[in-house]
Structure formats: C-alpha cells, structure tokens
Amino acid sequence: MTKTLEQKRAEYAFNIVNEIKKDESCASDFAGLVAKMPSYILTNGLGNTIAFLFSKGKEHQLIVVGLMADWILRINKLNRSENIAGLSNDWIFNINQIKENFNEIIDKLILNVNMSLYTVITNELLALFVWLKRFCDGMIENKEE
Template identity: 25%
Template sequence: MKKTVQRVGIENGRAAFAFQEVKRAKEQLRENFETYRSYVKKMPSLIQVNGLGQTLAFYFQKKKQNEYKVIYHTLAQWMKEQFPDQFSSGNEELVEVVVHLSSAEYRLWTMEAVALLDWMRKFADGMAKDDGGTAE
C-alpha cells in the first residue's frame, strides 16, 4: 500500500519524501541504521568525485547489502516520480536510465539526487540523535 504525501513546492515535497524514506529505513534496518546513515552522508561526495552514473553503478553493484539497496531504491523511486517520462516501461533500473541521459538531463538529475540526499542526511542525523547516536 503506497502512501501519498501532499507536496507543497519542490523542497517541501523532497523533504517530506526524504523524511518518510529515512524513517522507513530506520525501521527496516534497525541496528544497521548507522551504516545506512554513513552511506547516505558519503554519497554526495562520491557523486561529485565520480559522477552520478558511476556512483549509482557502485550502489547497484552493492545492492546485496541492505543499506545500499535501500538508498538506491529511494533514489530510484524519487527519480521515477520526478521524471516519469524517462521510465517508459516502468521496469528500467535507475542506473540504466541515467547512462542514457543527455548531458543537460544528466546535470539536472545529478542536482536532484544531491538535493534529495541532503534532506536524507539531515533526517538520518536527526533520527540517529533520537537514539543517542553520534550525529555530527
């Protein structure tokens, strides 16, 4: 059952989506939430250094580890909502779509991914603090 979130403006929509996904990740991953938080925090730097395509390919490769899988799935879900025309059959992998983007689209998707990850990082830090974690 999919919950729909009332979205007001792009930042609020992004923030609401990120909050729900991080909350779900915390419930799902439990004791591995700190690892998830660490991977969320590192991903923007990986994108900046290696590019969105390379970073997504790395997370796709590591999907057997739940923390990577959850982050990859969150980004895929967000991008499908933001750019539904790019997912013609709806079954494409995020990384598959990204490698076929034009340069302008690639830059737009990169900015969108980093903006979402920024919200995810903030919420992951806040939820870690709730557990007495060491949020930086």
C-alpha cells in the same frame, strides 16, 4: 495546498528515514552512507556511484540506489519509466525489486539521458541527499555515541 519542490524533497526524505529507522541493523549503515553520498557523486559521478553501490550489493547500498531511482523516475518524474512508475511506494525496501529493475534504473538515470538531463538528475539527487542527511542525523541513533 501546492508544495514547493523543496517541501516535496523534505517530505520524501522524512518518509524514507522514518521507514529505515525501523530496521536498526540497517539504519546506522544507511545514515553513514547517506552522509557520504554527495561526495561520492561529486567525486566519481552519478553513474559510477550507482554502479559501485550495486556491485557492493549490501541492503543499505541497494536501498540508496532504489530511492534515487524512485525519486527521479516515479515521484519527481524527471524521466519516464513505465516499469518503475507502476511500482508501489515500498518497492525500494525490497532488495529483489531493486535488483530486478537495475537495468531500467541505469538506462533511465545514466545511459539514455542527454548531458543536460544528466546534470539536472545529479543536482536533484544532491538536493535530496541534503534532506536525507538532515533527517538521518536527527532520527537515527549513531552507534558511536
């Protein structure tokens, strides 16, 4: 059975949230950040948002940077990255691997893409965050409740 892109996004988001919820200390912060990501990207731009998250450097922020790169460069293959294409499925949960690959992430998502591809990448990530937010809302307990 061939899956639609929307189904692939949903499956990827489900798997990410399923993995994140295992770490209760990170899950709530992750869910909160995922809910804000579309507005961050639309207000500040994709490049500024990624740079901001990396500069903050907390676990949940780096995981979001990693999952954006993973979805675009390894799963969806909107751009080519030999380094990231060869990584295992769980690399985005390894903070050191995200830091090691940050130059590649910035290069392939932001710096060396034309305006058309940059727009496609941005829109694709916005669509992915819709699914991530849906699953976070349903699968991760809110600390405030």
